[in-house]
Amino acid sequence: MSNSNQFLGNVEAEEAILGGILLDPNAISVVADILPLEAFCTHGNQQIYRAALELYQNDKQTDLIAVSTWLLDHKLLEKIGGNNKLCQLLTRTVSAINIDHYAALVLDKYQRRQLVVIGHRIVDLGCDTSIELEQVLEQSEQQLFSLTTNKKAKFQPKPINECLANILNKIEQGSSPAYPTGLADLDALIGGLIKQDLIVVAARPSIGKSWFGCYLANYIASSVQKPVLFFSAEMSEEQLAKRFLSMHTGIDSQRLMHNQIYEEEYDSLIKGLSNLAELPIIIDDTPAGELTPTKIRSALRRIESERGELGLVVLDYIQKLGDRAAGNRAQAIGKYCGACKDIAKTFNVPFVVLAQINRGVESQSNKRPSMADIKDSGDIEQDMDVGLLLYRDEYYDSNTPDKGVMEISVAKNRNGATGVCKVLFDGSIGEIRNITV
Incomplete structure (x- = not known):
């Protein structure tokens, strides 16, 4: 540790924690999930804590003899000061009752050390003119967020037995990896909106894809009560908010866009405003030319930090992004x-x-679209997990028997079936609902 960081450690608190672990077999469970190995500022303390963690993770006792034996077997006992060091830790500790308090002190010092390191990294990034400024800002923000959330890396190599244990745990808890859409026939095909999936919804203009995005955002926000972030690269926040308001009030969206409300609709308006205001829907109408993956990540990171686990992200629509005059769209x-x-x-x-x-x-x-009809498709079909193509016969044929019907073609489904389902659609208020038999 450099001289500038010498003060950023609390050796007494670290030793109190280690002594508590040696004294009380339950003490390690209090700190194992909140204190990483690097939180201890000296190499000797790190190795003692490492021994205790290894024993705990293998359902073994963390008493003096067990820790001493583990260190001896790994040729580390003498390096940490021998059994004398372990005995000193034990004799200086009266009880492990305040171990959570000591853990907070050690974590505080650890995060301060991290902050110093991150500060130096950000200075180096700022001075490196070979890296685009947007990347510098994104990397700097990401490092600071990783410090404040104090989370372990999400993606690490895991043996399959750990993966299977996680699966069994979720099965036993009855937890679902997907959120229902509220559209029974669609859910029967795709199993709902699955976490980590990229779901592409494609259609010609005026068929109802923006309304469909609004429907999903509103349904997930209402049923799951988790934050839904809607990136509107096409409509302004006012236009999009009025769409949601139309869905909640039953007031014609075209009149709402022009602030035209009938007197008898005011009660519905007030009730709809009240209900909609309670939903965790966040609108980001950053212009398409400025909306980048970096900005999307930054916005999601902030919302997740402030409000917790996200429920859904919607982007309307992808071909609006970037420089549309660029060569290979x-x-x-x-x-x-x-x-x-x-x-x-x-x-x-x-x-x-x-x-x-x-x-x-x-x-x-036959004007029903296929996957190949997606504009500037490129790798869209390859990257998506689910591809939904929307079609309304009414748009092309005013005499169709399928008036008020939207077809949803599940043209790609990485983890399930493909097929076509139908729902009722009212484009004046964005209502989408099941067709009852």
Whole structure:
């Protein structure tokens, strides 16, 4: 440890913790999940704590003899000061009753040491002009957030027995990896919105893909009560909020857009405003040219830090992003799509991306789109886990018997079935509901 960091340690508190572990067989369980090995500022204390952690994780006692034997077997006993050091820790400790207090003191010093290290890294990043400024800011923010959340790395190599233990635990708890959509036939096909999945919803303009995104955001926010972040690269926050308001009040969205309300609708308006205000829906209307994966990650990191686990992310719509005058749009959109998949995995959240269908389908006799019809598709089909294609016959044929019906074609489903289901759709208020038999 450098001289500048010598004061950023509390050796007495560390020794009190280690003594408590040797004295009380239950003490290690209090600190094992909150104190990493690096929290101890001296190498000797780190090795003693490492021995206790290894024993605890293998369901063994952490008393003096067990810790001493482990250190001896690993040729570390003499390096930490021998049995005399362990006996001193034990004799100086009266009880482990305050071990959580000592852990807080040690964690405080550890985080201060981390902050000093991160500060130096940020200075180095700021001075490195070979790295784009946006990347510098994103990396700097990420390091600071990782410190404040004090979380272990999410993605680490794990033996399969640990993976299986996690699976069994979730099965026994009855926890589901997916959130139902409230649309029974759709859920029967895709099993709901699965965490870490990238769900692409594609359609021609005016078919209802933005309404579909609003429906999913509103349903998840209402049923799961977890934060839903809606990135609106197309509509302003006012326009999008009015769509949600129309869904909650039954007031025609076109009139709401122009602030035209009938007198008899005011009670519905007040009630809808009250109900909608309670939902954890967050709108980000950063313009499409400025909305990047870096900014999406930054926004999600802040919301997760402030409000806890995320429920859903919606992006409307992906082809709006980036420089539309750039040469290879398919390649650029493919990179954005890949980044959205990475974000879904990082934040353990279903990510719904809305996409535009090429106008070429308009010249076809059957205007139902296919995956190949997604505009600037690039790697979109490769990166998505679920692909939903929307179609309304009413849009093309005013005499159709399927008036008020939206077809949802599950054209890709990495972990389930494909097929077509139908729902009722009212485009004036964005209502989407099951077709009852």
